[in-house]
Amino acid sequence: MASGSSGNCFYLGCENYGILIDAGISPRTIKKNLKEVGIGMESIRAVFVTHDHADHIKGLGGLGEKLLIPIYATRLTHEGISHSYCMTERLTHSARYIEKEKAMEIEDFRIECFEVPHDGTDNVGYCIGIGGVTFTFLTDLGEITPTAKSYIDRANYLIIEANYDRDMLRMGHYPLYLKQRIASERGHLCNADTAAFLAENLQPHLRHIWLCHLSKDNNHPELAYKTVELALRDKGICVGKDVELTALRRTTPSELYEFE
Secondary structure (H helix, E strand, O other): OEOOOOOOEEEEEOOOOEEEEOOOOOHHHHHHHHHOOOOOHHHEEEEEOOOOOHHHHOOHHHHHHHOOOOEEEOHHHHHHHHOOOOOOOOOOOOEEEOOEOOOEEEOOEEEEEEEOOOOOOOOEEEEEEEOOEEEEEEOOOOOOOHHHHHHHOOOOEEEEEOOEOHHHHHHOOOOHHHHHHHHOOOOOOEHHHHHHHHHHHOOOOOOEEEEEOOOOOOOOHHHHHHHHHHHHHHOOOOEOOOEEEEEOOOOOOOOOOOOO
8 A cells, every 4th residue: 555665555355354464554544555455444454564664554553443443563662652742543463472483373363473684673584374375575675584585485476675776875865974874784675686586596486576666756656666676587487477577656546356
């Protein structure tokens, strides 16, 4: 439903219920977006939070405390959420805890979070299994560690960051400290690094890649897509035949994908 520094939110569901990954947009917007594809808020079983930056948590208070939807995050992330300036409504009754690399189940979903390098209070990606397929989410990370790689390797469907183009960041208007933060190992992945990793490590069971968290100022969807497509092509991997590839829009919902 959103992917970028203005807000992040993903829905993953089966026929009768689903979960959210992050809620960095308002509950009203989430409700509107889901309603347009025939999904009611009453079907949301939980929200799983990647980290405590504002663009991932702004909508948590309304979802958790008003709609009574459980909010799952690591203990450290919950501590960060409780001190965040953007949380006008604190999580008192809705906070739930998840531990890294310890799987939990919500009905048919099997959910496991894992460490990723970023500069939030605590930072995780998610590996989610349902119906015999696996989805891996990595929305903010400065590098792909061996731990992150191990979860990417499991994925049939992969949502992975391609935040910036190196030249656009270098030549852009951001102050030096912010450029350094973005490009650091606890910042964000650039198009080229994401492309190089995928080209070298693409697994035969990976069916679809979505490039997420694209920068408004330092990237373009077409550029991110083309950078990854060319890297894959150089390894003999044909986008559209061997694997599907999509660059997600920042502030408008994607289409609703249906999987077997």
